[in-house]
Amino acid sequence: MQKISDRLIRVAELVPKGSRLADVGTDHGYVPIWLLERGDIHSAIAMDVNRGPLLRARENRDKYGYQAVMELRLSNGLEKLRPGEADAVLIAGMGGPLMIQILEEGRENSRGVSTWVLQPQSEIPSVRRYLMTHGFNIVDEIMLMDEGKYYMAMKALPGKAEPWDDVEYLFGKHLLERRHPVLKAFLEKEKRIYLKILNQLTENHQSGTVRCNEVAAYLAALDRAMEYYKDRIL
Ligand code: SAM
Numbered sequence: 001m002q003k004i005s006d007r008l009i010r011v012a013e014l015v016p017k018g019s020r021l022a023d024v025g026t027d028h029g030y031v032p033i034w035l036l037e038r039g040d041i042h043s044a045i046a047m048d049v050n051r052g053p054l055l056r057a058r059e060n061r062d063k064y065g066y067q068a069v070m071e072l073r074l075s076n077g078l079e080k081l082r083p084g085e086a087d088a089v090l091i092a093g094m095g096g097p098l099m100i101q102i103l104e105e106g107r108e109n110s111r112g113v114s115t116w117v118l119q120p121q122s123e124i125p126s127v128r129r130y131l132m133t134h135g136f137n138i139v140d141e142i143m144l145m146d147e148g149k150y151y152m153a154m155k156a157l158p159g160k161a162e163p164w165d166d167v168e169y170l171f172g173k174h175l176l177e178r179r180h181p182v183l184k185a186f187l188e189k190e191k192r193i194y195l196k197i198l199n200q201l202t203e204n205h206q207s208g209t210v211r212c213n214e215v216a217a218y219l220a221a222l223d224r225a226m227e228y229y230k231d232r233i234l
Helices: 006-012 030-037 051-064 096-105 124-133 166-171 173-177 181-203 210-227
Strands: 019-024 041-048 070-074 088-094 115-120 136-146 149-158
Touching: 006 030, 006 088, 006 115, 006 136, 006 149, 019 030, 030 041, 030 051, 030 070, 041 051, 051 070, 088 096, 096 115, 096 124, 115 124, 124 136, 124 149, 124 166, 136 173, 136 181, 166 173, 166 210, 181 210
Parallel strands: 019 041, 019 088, 041 070, 088 115
Antiparallel strands: 115 149, 136 149
16 A cells, blocks of 8 residues: 555545546655545546656556556646546645646646645645635635644635635634634644744834734734634524
8 A cells, every 4th residue: 555644645535536636746646546546536647847756656656557547747737737637636745826826827727627635835825815716615624733744735616705804814714613623733833933923023122113013913813713712602
């Protein structure tokens, strides 16, 4: 059985059963192989912009004997995906800005895709905001800790969406509404860190500077997020 990290397991589990999956930035090809081994997907197109990762993915694919159901493609983002070829797209382990660029440039090629599974490594609020304002609807979110690092991933479907507010973009509306325990730990940690920063700025006579105001605004957003965890009388 192909071994993959906890992060990749949790992200892969968001892919709908029976999908024809396109994995963008597949690297080693572990996720499609893991999903094929479990019988969770119908087939996969594993894509990467670099030859080295694709050679690794080919080696792994051939070791497991999935040549008939897992195709490898050298592709910048979704460039080499043809409309209708995939019904789910997975993009994991990349920075948020690159992910947004891939989504934006891949609009035509991704026609027919009904599910997007995205795990940005940075600028996650920007990815959420982009999706919710550009014809995608985030329907599920997960958060986990793997080897001491926090990860967030989301499932989005094409369609019209009600925009979220700033705190929901920052921390994830579904995670907040579910009072996600990993998010709670993250919020508490952020609050400790940013309170310390605010104190240092104040001690260094930086009150009123742009940086100080940004930190104070972020702390206020953390407090609004923590409100979700308070017992509410309905
Ligand atoms: N998806 C795997 C994961 O989550 O563990 C691998 C992530 S790895 C850090 C990023 C991969 O994305 C690399 O193999 C890199 O070559 C590929 N990549 C970077 N930019 C890309 C692009 N524009 N289009 C396709 N693949 C890209």
